[in-house]
Amino acid sequence: MSEQTTKDLKKDIYLMLHKALEMLELIEDGFVKNKVSALDQAEDLAKDIQTREDHLTGALAKIAASNPEARNILAVPAHIEKIAYNLRRLNDGIRTKNKEALLFSDKAIQETGSLFTKAKDVLKKAGDATVSSNTALADTVKADAEALVRMADGYATSHEDRLVAGECSPKASSTYLCILYSFEDVVSHAKEVVKKLTAK
Numbered sequence: 001m002s003e004q005t006t007k008d009l010k011k012d013i014y015l016m017l018h019k020a021l022e023m024l025e026l027i028e029d030g031f032v033k034n035k036v037s038a039l040d041q042a043e044d045l046a047k048d049i050q051t052r053e054d055h056l057t058g059a060l061a062k063i064a065a066s067n068p069e070a071r072n073i074l075a076v077p078a079h080i081e082k083i084a085y086n087l088r089r090l091n092d093g094i095r096t097k098n099k100e101a102l103l104f105s106d107k108a109i110q111e112t113g114s115l116f117t118k119a120k121d122v123l124k125k126a127g128d129a130t131v132s133s134n135t136a137l138a139d140t141v142k143a144d145a146e147a148l149v150r151m152a153d154g155y156a157t158s159h160e161d162r163l164v165a166g167e168c169s170p171k172a173s174s175t176y177l178c179i180l181y182s183f184e185d186v187v188s189h190a191k192e193v194v195k196k197l198t199a200k
Contacts, residue, residue, distance in 0.1 A: 004059050006069045010130055010197075012056050013073070016080045017127040017193070019045050019052075023087045024123060024186075028116045031094045039098075042091050046084045053081035076196050082189045083123075090182035093175050102172040105162060111155045112176075115183045118148045126190045130197055138194040145187035152180045 004012075023045045030039035056077040064071040097104065104112070122144050129137040159176060162168050168176070 004063075006063075006067060006073070009056060009059060009070070009073075012052065012059075013076055013080065013193075013197070014127050014130045016049055016052050016056070016077065017083075017123060017130060017190075019049050020080060020083045020087060021120060021123040021127065023049075023084065023091075024116070024120055027087060027091050027094055028120075030091070030098070031112065031116070034098050036095075036098070039091050039095050042087065046088050046091075049084040050081055053077040072199050073196050076193050079189045079192045079196070083186050083193075086182050086185040086189070090179060090186070093179040093182060096175050097172070097179075100171075102175055103169065104172060104176060105168050107162065108159065108168065108172075108176050111158075112179060115148065115152060115155075115180070118144065118151065119183050119186055122148060122187045122190050126194050129194045133198060135198045138198040141194045142191050145191040148187045149184045152184045156180050 023042045026038040026042040026045070029035050030042070057074070060070045060074045060077070064074050096102070122141055125137060125141045125144065128134070129141055156177060159168070159173070159180075163170070163173050
């Protein structure tokens with residue numbers, strides 16, 4: 001069997017990112033509709049991404065010594081696996097919220113919804129940048145990821161104010177903050193993916 005080309009491997013990278021986006025959409029469905037089956041499906045996708053990461057890293061490592069492009073993107077599958085890992089953290093936070101009937105303020109629900117929208121956009125654009133190798137699109141992913149991190153940090157500060165004012169419970173607070181930090185880590189790894197894929 002001949003070794004896979006970097007073009008083939010980039011297609012596999014795109015498929016992994018697409019599965020991460022599917023995961024995020026399922027988790028959002030679990031959040032909005034309190035749907036346990038969607039959270040379970042997201043967990044299955046995380047396992048699939050992990051399996052693909054092992055295979056893809058192995059395939060890249062085989063050709064990295066003689067192929068500079070493969071060498072450049074060798075860490076990309078691991079970053080996507082980290083995206084899935086942090087989506088799992090997000091999934092666990094939503095599962096806890098639903099299972100324990102934790103009450104989020106209207107503001108926290110609105111903020112979480114905004115983060116879902118932005119994170120989905122970042123993952124979609126990251127996938128598109130993988131296929132196109134478009135540096136302008138990669139720059140947009142980096143800027144959007146940084147903007148989401150700033151947004152989540154702002155939400156965390158506002159949340160602390162609500163906690164001090166007694167507008168939310170301490171029990172719900174740690175779950176909400178875990179959700180915020182999971183979003184930050186997801187897009188930070190997406191940013192690393194496009195940086196490596198478009199590096200010269």
